[in-house]
Amino acid sequence: MAKVIHEYFENKDGLLYVDGVSALKLAKEFDTPLYVMSERRIRDNFRCLSETLTKHYSKVRIYYSAKANTSLSVLKILLSEGSCVDAVSPGEVYLALKAGFPSEKILFTGTSVRDDELRFLVETNVTINVDSLSQLKRLLKFHVPDLVSVRVNPEVGAGHHEHVVTGGKASKFGIWQGDVVEAYRLAKKVGVKKFGIQMHIGSGNLTVEPYLEAMEKQLQIAGHVKNELGVDFEFIDIGGGVGVPYRPEEKPLDIDEFAERILELFKNKTREYELGEPWIYLEPGRFIVCDAVVLLTAVNTVKVTPFKKFVGVDAGFNTLIRPAMYGSYHPIVVANKLNEPEKDIYDVAGPLCESGDILARDRKLPKIEEGDLLAVLNAGAYGFSMSSQYNSRPRCAEVLVKDGEYALVRERETLETLLERQTLPPWLK
Numbered sequence: 001m002a003k004v005i006h007e008y009f010e011n012k013d014g015l016l017y018v019d020g021v022s023a024l025k026l027a028k029e030f031d032t033p034l035y036v037m038s039e040r041r042i043r044d045n046f047r048c049l050s051e052t053l054t055k056h057y058s059k060v061r062i063y064y065s066a067k068a069n070t071s072l073s074v075l076k077i078l079l080s081e082g083s084c085v086d087a088v089s090p091g092e093v094y095l096a097l098k099a100g101f102p103s104e105k106i107l108f109t110g111t112s113v114r115d116d117e118l119r120f121l122v123e124t125n126v127t128i129n130v131d132s133l134s135q136l137k138r139l140l141k142f143h144v145p146d147l148v149s150v151r152v153n154p155e156v157g158a159g160h161h162e163h164v165v166t167g168g169k170a171s172k173f174g175i176w177q178g179d180v181v182e183a184y185r186l187a188k189k190v191g192v193k194k195f196g197i198q199m200h201i202g203s204g205n206l207t208v209e210p211y212l213e214a215m216e217k218q219l220q221i222a223g224h225v226k227n228e229l230g231v232d233f234e235f236i237d238i239g240g241g242v243g244v245p246y247r248p249e250e251k252p253l254d255i256d257e258f259a260e261r262i263l264e265l266f267k268n269k270t271r272e273y274e275l276g277e278p279w280i281y282l283e284p285g286r287f288i289v290c291d292a293v294v295l296l297t298a299v300n301t302v303k304v305t306p307f308k309k310f311v312g313v314d315a316g317f318n319t320l321i322r323p324a325m326y327g328s329y330h331p332i333v334v335a336n337k338l339n340e341p342e343k344d345i346y347d348v349a350g351p352l353c354e355s356g357d358i359l360a361r362d363r364k365l366p367k368i369e370e371g372d373l374l375a376v377l378n379a380g381a382y383g384f385s386m387s388s389q390y391n392s393r394p395r396c397a398e399v400l401v402k403d404g405e406y407a408l409v410r411e412r413e414t415l416e417t418l419l420e421r422q423t424l425p426p427w428l429k
């Protein structure tokens, strides 16, 4: 029997329900591919992390990492939970402001940032976390912020794939230890009064050890900066990256243990380096939204060759790129056959003209027929936000579900959308 992985996704007589709403009904009403998001799960994930952390230390702030899922509804839900936002582009700052976040709740952590983007950040008055000496110098030429934060590379990286490891020797992110003091010195010299220090080691971590190792380094650097320049830190930001299990054999990170161990280290080291009692910031993305969303995709083709059985669906890597980009595994269930035995092995293939457009390889599923509805689970992080119009396929829609109610929160693009913003030069008209 197919398992449905948690209480938000129920199995009612073999049919998938998302927080009380039939997946089949949603697919019929809004067509597929379709992202379906559970509001309750997003709220519960946020509360779980926030409440567990504040049990151990009161000065904790969560900066939801918008890149994981920038749906306005998701941002609004998290605003109402008391979250702040970690933005990595002017676009994410813009969306967070539109969702109602005040600028003081937005932290910008960009890399390879242009001058006009820096001006936009200054105009919108968000906190800037600089990624390079170059960025800092260019910023200070036209503006002296009240607070400057510096992203350090703690020489430790971790993550589920090399593309998402963001610390260590090969990483383009952050400032190396040797330049960190110089960064704060420059800022202090021109009159910056308040300081933060940030790191982000990578994404999809299911153990606490890489955090502990990186935090030791980050706090040591903070202690050194304090010693050299006498600056105090308003906050110490340890980034995001808290993982979520995707494969059946993976175990979730124990959030109680995670909170206890990182905050124990934090308290010990801030005491040791005489850093006072700064805020600790975390920037989780995946942990908040990943398992709150399913991607519904309809089966249009079953193709059997002497070597393989292919299930052709209407979502490809234009809709969910993680399997193609990172080799990621997503659990898949057949939304209309949850009680049927999994007895055949299939490759689940998207509609793109690319051999790499495979959502799942060698997956054991119930016997599939055309017209079945598949649900790709754990699709809420880096799902829609990484989607594209590749192969000239309009992007899909998103629906938000809350305790049996539902609403379309992003319209499906149409063929006309493909022409938007295109113009022809006079000689081709």
Ligand SMILES: Cc1ncc(COP(=O)(O)O)c(C=O)c1O
Pocket (backbone or CB within 6 Å): 065, 067, 068, 086, 088, 109, 166, 200, 202, 203, 204, 239, 240, 241, 242, 283, 284, 285, 286, 287, 381
């Ligand atoms: C600076 C920064 N913070 C936070 C995150 C969130 O990571 P995750 O979704 O794994 O929590 C990312 C993602 O790569 C990031 O680049």
